[in-house]
Amino acid sequence: MSKLKTYTRIIIFVCALGMIPANYLSVWQIQLEAPQYPEGLKMEIWSHKIAGDFDKINGLNHYIGMAEIKQENFPEFKVMPWLIWLFVAFGLLTALVGKRFLLWIYVIILSASGAWGIYDFWNWEYQYGHNLNPHAAIKIPGMAYQPPLIGWKQLLNFLAGSFPDVGGWLIIGASVIIVGVLVFEQFRKK
Amino acid sequence: MKNISIKQGLLVAVGILSAGLFNSCKPPKVDSAMAGDAAKKVYVAPGKKDELYLFTSGGFSGQVGVYGLPSGRMLKNVPVFSQDAETGYGYSEETKPMLMTSHGYTPWDDSHHPQLSRTDGQDDGRWLFINANNTPRIARMDLGIFKTTEIIELPNCGGNHASPFTTQNTEYVVGASRFSVPYDKDGDASIAEYKDKFKGTISFVKVDKETGNMKLNFQLLVPGVDYDLARAGKAASHGWVFFSCYNSEKAHTLLEVNASQRDKDFIMAVNWKKAEEYLSQGKGMKWAANYAHNVMDEKTHTATSTMEKEVTVLDVKDLPGVCYFIPCPKSPHGCDVDPTGEYICASGKLAAVIPVYSFSKMIKAIDAKTFDGDYDGIPVIKYEAALDGEVEKPGLGPLHTEFDNEGNAYTSFFVSSEIVKWNVKSKQVLDRVPTYYSIGHLCVPMGDNIKPYGKYVIALNKITKDRYLPTGPELTQSAQLYSIDGPKMQLLLDFPTIGEPHYAQAIPAELVTRHEVKFYKLDNNNHKYAAKNEKEAKVVRNGNDVHVYMTAIRSHFTPDNIEGVKVGDVVYFHVTNLEQDWDVPHGFAVKGALNSELLVLPGETSTIKWVPDHAGVYPMYCTDFCSALHQEMQGYVRVSPAGTNTAIKFSTGD
Numbered sequence: 001m002s003k004l005k006t007y008t009r010i011i012i013f014v015c016a017l018g019m020i021p022a023n024y025l026s027v028w029q030i031q032l033e034a035p036q037y038p039e040g041l042k043m044e045i046w047s048h049k050i051a052g053d054f055d056k057i058n059g060l061n062h063y064i065g066m067a068e069i070k071q072e073n074f075p076e077f078k079v080m081p082w083l084i085w086l087f088v089a090f091g092l093l094t095a096l097v098g099k100r101f102l103l104w105i106y107v108i109i110l111s112a113s114g115a116w117g118i119y120d121f122w123n124w125e126y127q128y129g130h131n132l133n134p135h136a137a138i139k140i141p142g143m144a145y146q147p148p149l150i151g152w153k154q155l156l157n158f159l160a161g162s163f164p165d166v167g168g169w170l171i172i173g174a175s176v177i178i179v180g181v182l183v184f185e186q187f188r189k190k
Numbered sequence: 191m192k193n194i195s196i197k198q199g200l201l202v203a204v205g206i207l208s209a210g211l212f213n214s215c216k217p218p219k220v221d222s223a224m225a226g227d228a229a230k231k232v233y234v235a236p237g238k239k240d241e242l243y244l245f246t247s248g249g250f251s252g253q254v255g256v257y258g259l260p261s262g263r264m265l266k267n268v269p270v271f272s273q274d275a276e277t278g279y280g281y282s283e284e285t286k287p288m289l290m291t292s293h294g295y296t297p298w299d300d301s302h303h304p305q306l307s308r309t310d311g312q313d314d315g316r317w318l319f320i321n322a323n324n325t326p327r328i329a330r331m332d333l334g335i336f337k338t339t340e341i342i343e344l345p346n347c348g349g350n351h352a353s354p355f356t357t358q359n360t361e362y363v364v365g366a367s368r369f370s371v372p373y374d375k376d377g378d379a380s381i382a383e384y385k386d387k388f389k390g391t392i393s394f395v396k397v398d399k400e401t402g403n404m405k406l407n408f409q410l411l412v413p414g415v416d417y418d419l420a421r422a423g424k425a426a427s428h429g430w431v432f433f434s435c436y437n438s439e440k441a442h443t444l445l446e447v448n449a450s451q452r453d454k455d456f457i458m459a460v461n462w463k464k465a466e467e468y469l470s471q472g473k474g475m476k477w478a479a480n481y482a483h484n485v486m487d488e489k490t491h492t493a494t495s496t497m498e499k500e501v502t503v504l505d506v507k508d509l510p511g512v513c514y515f516i517p518c519p520k521s522p523h524g525c526d527v528d529p530t531g532e533y534i535c536a537s538g539k540l541a542a543v544i545p546v547y548s549f550s551k552m553i554k555a556i557d558a559k560t561f562d563g564d565y566d567g568i569p570v571i572k573y574e575a576a577l578d579g580e581v582e583k584p585g586l587g588p589l590h591t592e593f594d595n596e597g598n599a600y601t602s603f604f605v606s607s608e609i610v611k612w613n614v615k616s617k618q619v620l621d622r623v624p625t626y627y628s629i630g631h632l633c634v635p636m637g638d639n640i641k642p643y644g645k646y647v648i649a650l651n652k653i654t655k656d657r658y659l660p661t662g663p664e665l666t667q668s669a670q671l672y673s674i675d676g677p678k679m680q681l682l683l684d685f686p687t688i689g690e691p692h693y694a695q696a697i698p699a700e701l702v703t704r705h706e707v708k709f710y711k712l713d714n715n716n717h718k719y720a721a722k723n724e725k726e727a728k729v730v731r732n733g734n735d736v737h738v739y740m741t742a743i744r745s746h747f748t749p750d751n752i753e754g755v756k757v758g759d760v761v762y763f764h765v766t767n768l769e770q771d772w773d774v775p776h777g778f779a780v781k782g783a784l785n786s787e788l789l790v791l792p793g794e795t796s797t798i799k800w801v802p803d804h805a806g807v808y809p810m811y812c813t814d815f816c817s818a819l820h821q822e823m824q825g826y827v828r829v830s831p832a833g834t835n836t837a838i839k840f841s842t843g844d
Contacts, residue, residue: 138540
């Protein structure tokens with residue numbers, strides 16, 4: 001089993017540590033803008049909670065029958081902090097042991113978690129946007145309110161935007177660097 | 191080697207996938223920048239006058255705001271349904287009767303829809319009517335003097351919201367109930383019996399052609415839905431009034447959900463000429479009632495409040511041909527008749543289209559009995575039979591429509607916060623412009639007339655948020671002026687308003703100023719306690735009542751020294767302003783007054799009641815800066831302890 005280069009191990013070490021703040025910062029943000037809300041509304045998704053203007057969003061969305069966004073409806077909050085700690089711990093392990101196969105496993109863990117995260121988020125958005133109260137005051141035939149996965153989307157009078165927040169960028173940034181390091185190591189081996 | 195390239199390919203695929211997620215860019219915001227010449231279009235130079243009057247409802251202030259357009263300068267806040275300590279309205283003895291209702295003295299209300307009087311379908315600038323929503327009333331303001339001169343209470347009514355829309359020649363102003371209520375057994379019924387027992391009413395208040403005096407001619411007893419807004423027919427449809435109705439579910443609780451269930455509510459078409467026929471045939475029921483009718487006499491400057499005891503009620507389900515329902519999508523608000531009188535545009539506030547009905551098709555459907563059953567005994571015309579067409583995807587939350595003189599309609603959209611211009615005949619959307627923020631009604635000058643004045647549209651907004659300097663938690667409401675004389679609507683001006691401007695009407699200034707009164711003629715002053723010159727000034731004791739016949743002229747009161755008042759007396763200061771010139775009001779204030787000041791206009795007499803609570807010498811003075819020696823316009827009232835025998839004595843200049 002081949003060993004990783006020292007500077008590769010240092011980079012992995014730093015990236016692993018760099019993901020620690022993601023547990024104490026907002027990971028993802030959903031922004032809403034409307035003519036009446038020029039300042040915008042922002043909902044933050046942390047690893048263990050939702051924060052921001054979700055109460056205001058709930059107040060607005062009940063007209064069209066969208067379900068209330070509630071803390072307890074997200075079982076992910078029990079898992080996500082541990083997942084981030086796993087990213088940190090496995091990164092440190094990879095850096096300290098310095099084995100190439102560990103880096104491969106690390107990249108697979110990160111990719112699989114990312115894929116699951118995207119699917120899980122999309123699934124929640126789909127349910128949130130389609131599961132409408134049939135007794136809602138405003139019913140527009142054929143209209144669903146699924147927010148965008150990433151980017152901007154007009155939903156009635158609201159422009160909805162969905163983007164990584166600081167914590168999310170830390171994880172994405174670290175992950176991209178770690179993948180890059182693996183690519184570098186593979187080419188080096190040639 | 192092969193192994194590696196597969197792995198590398200996998201990494202590239204992940205990269206492409208993640209890049210693909212970022213493909214949607216943020217759409218640009220609608221440009222809210224002002225066009226360069228906007229300032230020029232609203233600039234009215236100092237000393238120059240505005241082109242139009244704008245009358246805005248004061249909403250929960252209960253009053254009427256008067257503004258000049260296009261400058262947006264506020265000219266006056268006319269007290270109507272709420273006490274106004276600044277002018278003494280509702281505090282002075284003369285004006286207290288104006289606010290009497292069957293419930294007693296009613297110092298506040300919620301005013302919603304100003305409506306100008308009209309002749310031949312055109313605003314004539316004589317009177318302005320406005321409704322009180324809470325304790326149902328209709329007020330008439332005289333536009334010669336910009337004062338409220340008459341208020342009539344509407345009995346058998348809960349929430350007079352669909353009011354006071356006028357017919358083509360101001361034959362009637364109407365008032366329809368927003369809240370249905372039970373009428374049997376003294377009105378005492380369980381709220382759970384709503385569906386069976388609760389009814390609405392529509393009052394037809396007749397307006398005298400010459401004097402403007404109002405009389406409740408008859409009421410229609412109608413199904414127990416919520417009546418929201420109305421417009422009278424004109425030209426082709428003269429003789430009809432159209433009402434929007436929501437809550438056809440007949441919900442009595444959690445209406446935001448329970449009254450939003452049916453796909454269609456109704457427009458109610460009322461043939462008031464037919465109703466008049468039934469009335470003259472004696473088909474009406476005489477119901478005992480108790481409602482106030484308050485009139486300000488222009489000669490005595492004194493209001494009287496009379497309690498009327500009877501009303502004639504026509505039950506429309508027994509009287510064919512008076513009422514028809516037309517289905518209308520989702521909780522309609524605005525119900526607006528175009529200048530030709532042929533098209534009726536309804537704005538379902540939860541609907542995705544604007545239906546435009548044809549009056550002639552409606553009449554054909556009635557003649558051919560193209561009905562879709564009935565609702566509470568009222569025939570329901572088939573939707574398609576009365577429909578001329580629908581405006582598709584106009585915006586979100588359509589509320590209210592007015593018209594220009596070129597066949598176009600302007601509809602406000604609360605949810606998407608915009609004004610949308612569309613063509614009445616083609617139903618095509620022509621232009622849209624954002625409002626800041628959450629527009630309710632809108633107003634095109636004379637936009638509900640047979641010949642609209644056009645030129646501008648005024649947005650009446652509910653929310654201002656970041657548009658002005660902040661003023662704590664409560665922010666101003668606002669109006670916005672847009673020009674509509676070009677192909678594109680253009681925002682010109684933003685200006686704050688008092689209270690909530692539910693609706694406004696605008697009229698060319700000269701139609702109002704031709705009725706202008708500059709001051710009251712002293713010769714015509716028949717006030718019981720007027721002192722028409724200084725020689726008539728006096729103080730008269732009548733038991734514990736002390737009447738002060740006082741005059742005011744630049745720059746003194748007569749008398750200005752008064753003695754002989756005792757603790758326990760009730761003093762009435764009857765102040766007559768002897769000035770006979772424009773813009774010389776005098777104010778009157780006395781220390782310890784528990785009500786207000788008086789603002790007395792030239793030639794007018796006003797009375798304030800004053801009950802001094804302890805002995806002493808009380809200053810009194812003029813509050814309206816009237817002349818160079820205004821500050822000298824002052825005097826004293828000596829109040830002696832109860833039981834003393836200080837004689838009545840009064841003087842000026844001794």
